[in-house]
Amino acid sequence: MTPEWMFSLASFTAMAGWILLAAGVALNNALLRDLVAGRIVPALLAAAYAGLITLFWAGSAGGFDSLDNVARLFANPWLLLAGWIHYLAFDLAIGAIIARRTFDEGLPRLALIPILPLTFLFGPVGWLAFEMLRALARKSRSTATA
Known part of the structure; x- marks a missing residue:
């Protein structure tokens, strides 16, 4: 290996998770959206991450105390891979949380069309867009009830 x-393999697994998340949103299927895409696939990725960290962290050069040391740490291809899997797992988990909250809070499902791809491609930007949507929805609701 x-x-x-x-x-x-990790990238394929994450892409499958995103496809299942999209299917869960489109079909309003909480099992696909919350359990499979939101928990099972991120857990598989997290397990791979944990395995890589366990096997390759000890004795590796670098650390997190400076940008130069982070670059040294990620010079090891196994730890670079672990970093990539970290992103894959977290972005998918956050995407699933965004989708679930959209349904739970009665936000417009169409808003997920730009927000989920933003989360997939640029993690924190998608989350920020979602938080802005939530703030606008709260403001709109408070204005409507006043």
Whole structure:
């Protein structure tokens, strides 16, 4: 098993999770949206991350105390892969939370069309867009009730 092979497997797994999340949103299927895409697939990715950290962290050069040390840490392809899987797992988990809250809070489902791809591609930007949508919805509701 090579880092490149594991990169492909992890990326495929995350993409499958995003497709299942989109299907869960489109079909209003909480099982797909919340359990499979929101918990099971991120848990699989998290397990792979934990395994990589366990196997390759000890004795590696670098750390988190400076940008230069982060670059040294990620010079190890196995730890770079772990970092990539970290992003994949968290972005999918956040995307599933965004989708669930959209339904739970009665926000417009159409807003997920730009927000979920933003979360998939640029994690925090998608989350920020969602938080802005929530703020606008709260303001709109408070204005409507006044």
